[in-house]
Ligand SMILES: [Zn+2]
């Protein structure tokens with residue numbers, strides 16, 4: 480309670496400071512510029528939408544971005560984290576370094592929308608020919624950030640600091656055997672030279688009404704780790720189970736016991752968490768008790784502390800349950816992938832909330848629950864304070880329950896939502912520069 484009061488006070492204080500951050504003339508200039516660039520952003524988006532590229536293959540998109548940033552007179556780095564592009568805009572006045580991030584990749588989905596710029600692209604994916612579609616809206620993110628870059632470079636003499644425009648490949652994952660995404664860009668120094676102070680990112684959302692912004696302080700998207708448990712026992716004839724150490728019975732007990740982690744160990748009033756076993760394999764016929772069973776699963780958490788606790792409990796439960804049965808459990812966790820929690824820095828969120836309210840209108844900025852999906856923006860926000868939010872892409876008056884979800888063939892974005900995103904990004908930069916570092 481005490482902490483909640485303190486946080487509220489902080490939000491009020493920082494909000495008051497922020498409300499006064501910009502002069503009216505800069506604010507007016509921003510609004511005129513957003514209106515002026517909107518059609519260009521829509522045209523870029525349609526071009527990118529018609530030419531979608533899968534993760535680590537965003538060659539055409541990256542070239543389009545690099546050419547645009549160069550035309551604005553920016554210093555541009557290409558091939559960062561395979562196809563990533565970074566533009567650096569130095570303001571005339573000294574100040575903080577602010578990074579803005581857009582992801583560029585599309586998905587192996589066959590587009591079914593009736594729009595005239597629907598994708599007809601096919602490519603090779605995982606050894607097979609597949610259709611490609613911007614079915615998560617990353618085409619919108621690229622176009623919006625290109626527009627923001629144009630507006631901010633036009634305000635270069637007013638800028639108190641530096642802006643780094645980060646165009647990132649492979650947010651949706653990388654082809655087998657490759658590295659990529661935000662993690663690789665961080666590894667290759669995307670947040671260094673100059674060292675980034677804070678980072679902002681947005682995602683368009685087909686289930687949020689156009690004109691609205693949604694956000695959550697703290698854990699917004701889950702941290703993800705996959706796991707593998709191998710239960711080793713002793714094989715026998717199925718008719719003589721007393722001669723075996725049965726890995727199937729042991730695996731069944733482990734799965735049931737894992738259910739107590741969320742129900743009995745996690746404080747669910749603070750954050751949600753998930754432990755799922757999604758695959759189990761053992762044995763090959765009815766009358767043989769096999770030697771081993773393999774299970775795969777996923778862990779989703781919204782705080783690092785919960786993740787640590789869940790990892791510990793999975794190790795304990797799997798190994799001790801196996802031991803009690805005379806078997807052995809080998810736990811690999813994380814097994815092949817590990818994304819941190821996408822954590823919105825509390826102080827930065829409080830400080831910048833008024834900028835979003837100014838951009839979309841007070842009643843259009845809404846606090847929402849966290850999601851158990853993941854977003855690799857988390858790799859950036861793990862290094863420097865970050866703030867990530869949603870902008871609406873659902874046509875006004877449409878039902879979010881019946882609109883096509885992200886990653887599906889009918890996924891649709893209403894382009895009139897772009898101006899909210901452009902406005903928000905420009906205001907975040909202008910206000911943060913005015914207020915100075917955290
Ligand atoms: Zn996606």
Ligand SMILES: [Zn+2]
Nearest residue numbers: 615616617682
């Ligand atoms: Zn996405």
